[in-house]
Amino acid sequence: MTERQTYHLAELNVGRLVAPTDDPRVAEFMENLDRINGLGKRMPGFVWMMEGSGEPGTGNTENSIGDDPQFVANLTVWEDAAALEKFVWGTVHKQFYDKRHDWFDILSDQHFVMWWVPVGHRPTLDEAMKRLEHLREHGPDETAFGWAQLDQAGMWRDKRCTHVAAE
Numbered sequence: 001m002t003e004r005q006t007y008h009l010a011e012l013n014v015g016r017l018v019a020p021t022d023d024p025r026v027a028e029f030m031e032n033l034d035r036i037n038g039l040g041k042r043m044p045g046f047v048w049m050m051e052g053s054g055e056p057g058t059g060n061t062e063n064s065i066g067d068d069p070q071f072v073a074n075l076t077v078w079e080d081a082a083a084l085e086k087f088v089w090g091t092v093h094k095q096f097y098d099k100r101h102d103w104f105d106i107l108s109d110q111h112f113v114m115w116w117v118p119v120g121h122r123p124t125l126d127e128a129m130k131r132l133e134h135l136r137e138h139g140p141d142e143t144a145f146g147w148a149q150l151d152q153a154g155m156w157r158d159k160r161c162t163h164v165a166a167e
């Protein structure tokens with residue numbers, strides 16, 4: 001373990017689907033959730049993922065935000081930024097990331113946040129939403145931050161596509 005390994009990296013990604021989960025407009029996304037989530041879980045450095053019901057094809061979409069079932073959240077924990085970055089931009093996940101504008105509304109507010117958690121801690125969706133709100137209100141700091149605040153992360157600069165929808 002490295003010096004930083006007393007902490008792991010948590011991330012929350014919030015998106016609003018353009019249609020209900022059973023709508024043909026989001027079918028390709030829904031049909032690939034289990035495959036992409038399964039890939040993430042097999043990646044070196046993966047630690048934990050907030051789960052839905054376990055029903056095939058539902059992924060984490062049951063973890064909706066507020067009263068809008070189309071607002072969904074993905075909450076994961078990784079050993080470090082390199083592991084998360086490799087999954088996001090170094091696997092087939094990148095192909096789905098590039099197509100996110102097909103399935104997700106463009107959000108005007110910040111919708112992605114990261115923060116360090118003690119090894120073994122599993123953040124709740126409520127905790128993660130508070131981190132996101134902190135980032136929205138105060139900007140990046142040690143409590144909540146984005147890719148640009150991680151000196152050790154670099155793939156995101158080169159591999160991300162234009163900022164159009166849920167990251």
